[in-house]
Amino acid sequence: MTKEQTALDIARRMAELGERSHAVTAYTLALADARDRQPETELEAALYLFENGGNYKVAYDAFRSLYRRGFQRETLLELMTQAFYQPNIKLLKSRYEKNCRLLRKYPYCFQQDFPAFEELPLRFYPYDDQRYIPFTAETETFGEPLDLRHPVVSRNFFQNLDKPVLAADVYSQYELEYLRDNVRKSEWVGRENHVYLHYTDWGIFCAYLQVLNLRPLLEEEKLVFLIGDEISQYPIDFQARFGMDYSQYPVKPVGIREIHRLIWHTQLSSHNGGDFFNEIFDNHPNLIAVESEMLYHLRDQVSKFRQLLSSGGTITFDSVIGDGDLEKPQRLANQLSRMRDRTDKDIFVALYLAMADLRNLDPAARIVPSIFFQPHFHNYHCTLGANDQNRAVLDSPEYQELRDFSPLKGFKYIKTFTPLRRPTTSTGACVRFMQRQIDEWKPGQEPLTIPDELTERVLNRNYMVDWQDRLFQDSVLVRFEDGKLNPKATFTALAAFLDLPYTKSMTYCSRNGERDPESLKGNDRGFDPAAIYRTYEEYLGREERVYLEYLMGDVYRRYGYDFQYYDGAPMDEEAMNALVGRLHGCTDLILASYKKAMEHKVFFEGEDPEQRRQEILTEIGENMAAKRREIAGVLMRGLRFVNKNGAPLNFMPLLELDPALLEQPLYH
Known part of the structure; x- marks a missing residue:
């Protein structure tokens, strides 16, 4: 059986x-x-x-x-129609007729021969509260479920801002609202700046009027609908055709509440090339960009301003002026003070406007600038736990801080990108940075020790994302090595994903306009590829690299990195335990940092200080090795990671580069 x-x-x-x-x-x-x-x-x-x-x-x-x-096609079609479609016909027809009435009155929809509801080429079968399944009447075929409010911007609408924005066949409610909210009114930029929506098929466009909500999209009369051959009218001379001369209007400065879009540059882990990416986006004419800011500092500033404003107090941005504009702080403070129903997002935007160097921002740009947000942490700590079904659940206190950061919840449009660097190189660079701090330590300062960066790295699964989390629903991973070796291909693709124009400012590195800055003492400048090939051998031993590569093999395979130290041979528990016993390099530096920190430690009377220090170091070393064996044992079981709701975590998609733009072969 x-x-x-x-x-x-x-x-x-x-x-x-x-x-x-x-x-x-x-x-x-x-x-x-x-x-x-x-x-x-x-x-x-x-x-x-x-x-x-x-x-x-x-x-x-x-x-x-x-x-x-x-x-049994006929039986099943009748069943699905009776069960899912017919109970919703009245609502679909009502919405269609309402949208038709709105478009008949709308000045910039020139085609008016709306078909009868029964003649529409598509039927929409509700699937759940968010999604519909389209059914093509002519071919009697079902499509895949559609979520018209899925929070993803799927194309580079703002690639070329020399002319008004033109987009074809946009049927996403989310993307239509995105265009409405992020393209400035013609009166505010002193030139024709409508959004031109070209629909290639009138029947399909009309069919989608069953499921779209046009009323909020039409109120400001920003949209122009061009059907089929009407594309030849683009762009319309509004002065000649409608008597509207937008050049008579002065450019209006961008207001705090105009800004709805945030680009989150995430910190996957330390020393992944974040400063390099910040330097690429510095000076972009459509970004309000600020260097990496510690999240706790931003959180404290927002909280402080909220309390002052709530009590009628005076706020000042004097300590965070980003570009020397001495009048800017008072303008922003006045805007905040006058706001009704002020939110933490409003305060956060004002804070960023104050901190940013806006000298290169295009004041007459067709689009509203986006916040470029790179919150920083001293380090990213991950913990591995289990849920009620004994499935592996990752957690990070830093990530939870971000989720709880109230201003983020106010942004309707969020794009996320995460730089990734070869794990062994990134780990070696991180250990070098921490060892330099140890070397620069002076008596009287707080003693410093190096944490176990190996366990931190192998536990870090921040490249696996929770698709139920709003912050990662529109995200991509980009390799540091690609940015250094193939900058044109990488940053053309990244600009397209982020829906930005690829500008001259993205062809060089800068900080507040200064070309090729030294982000940290000793760091390589600009597009110098030395950081890719530097091995940091004195900070990370060969066996430690094997440990990293084996336990992070999924990262290497998924994101195109070849193994340099692990030979690909199977490894069992016995072999792993033996490997852990041979780890030297970073391990020795960790123990040396504890030894140095204990040089001035006072012990109980009668204890031999040197013997006691050695006992403590031995215990630290044994505990570290035991933890490494335990983590390796857990990861070697081939865990499937899930979020707190039990849904599987997925790999963040890798940014795809155009082969025609590659300057040299892809790095592996």
């Missing part, structure tokens, strides 16, 4: 006995086992689930799959 027959027999027996919940469970298993192989079983199971309180999406997906494969 096959597995699906067993589940099916149990399901049928439970159904006969009236044990509905057990039958639902068994039919769910039977459906999963029979999928794509036993259509009769699939249909029986899906019908039972649908009619008896099972997961309706599981049944719905099975119905669509069977329909697509040609199994």
Whole structure:
């Protein structure tokens, strides 16, 4: 007896006995086992689930799959239409007719022959509270579920700002609102600046009026709808055609509440090339960019200003002026003081405007500038735990701080990018930085020690993201090595992902306009690739590199790094334990830092200080080795990481480069 027959027999027996919940469970298993192989079983199971309180999406997906494969198409289409479409016809028709009325009155929609609702080429079958499944009437085919509010900007709308923004076939409510919110009014920039929306198929455009909400999009009359051949009218001479001379208006400075967009440059871990990326985006004419800021400093500033404003006090930005504009602090303080229903996001935007060097910002730009946000931490600490189902759950106090940072919750549009550097190189650079701090330590200062950077790195899975988290729903990972070796391809692609124009300012490194700065003493400047090939051998031993490469093999394979030290051979627990016993380099520096920190430690009377120090160092070394063995053992089980809700974590997608723009072969 096959597995699906067993589940099916149990399901049928439970159904006969009236044990509905057990039958639902068994039919769910039977459906999963029979999928794509036993259509009769699939249909029986899906019908039972649908009619008896099972997961309706599981049944719905099975119905669509069977329909697509040609199994009882007429019956299934009638079932899905009666169950999912007909109960919603009234709402869909009402929304369609309402949007048609709005467009008939709208001055910049020139085609007016709206078809009757029944003649529309698409039907939209609700899938859940957010998504619809489009059905093409002519071919009688179902598409994939659509979420018109999915918070992703899927294209580079703002690639070329020499002319007004032109976009074709935009059917996402989120993206339409994004264009409305981030393209400035013509009256505010002193020139024609409408958003031109070109729809290649009138029927399809009209069909989407069933599911779009046009009212909030049309209120400011920013949008121009061009259908089919009407594209030849782009761009319209508004003075000649409508008598509107926008050149008579002075450019209006960007207000605090105009800014809705944030680009989050994340810190995956220390020494991943973050300063290099900051230097690329410095001086961009469409960014309010500030160098890395400690998150606790930003949080404290926002809290302080909130309390002062709430009590009617006076705030000042004098200590954070970014460009020498002496009048800017008072302007911002006045704007904040006059605001009603002021939010932490408003305070945060004002703070960034105060801190940023705005001298290169284009005041007459067609688009609202974006906040370029790079919150910094001294280090990223990850912990590995288990949920109720004993699945691996990663946590980080720093990441939780970001999630709790209230200003972020006020931004409607967030793009996230994360620099990644070869893990062994990044770790070596980090240990070098910490060792330099040890070497520069002076008596009287707080003693310093080096943390176990090896365990910190192998536990760090920040490249695996929670797609249920708003901060990562529109994110990409970009390799430091690509930025250094293939800057044109890398930053053209990154600008496109972030929906920015690729500008001259992105072809060089700068800080507040200064070309090729030295971000830290001894760091390589600009596009110098030396940092890629430097091995930091005195800070990270060969066996330590094998340990890193083996336990971070998923990173290497997913993001295109070759192994340089690990030979690819299988490794069991015994081999790993032996490897941990041979770790030297970073390990020795860690123990040396503790030894130095204990030089002035006072021990109890009667204790031999040197013997006691050695005992403590031995204990630290043994605990460190035990922790490394424990972490290796856990990771070697091939864990599948999940978020706190039990949903799997996914690899952050790697930024794809245009091969035609590569200046040299990709780094591996």
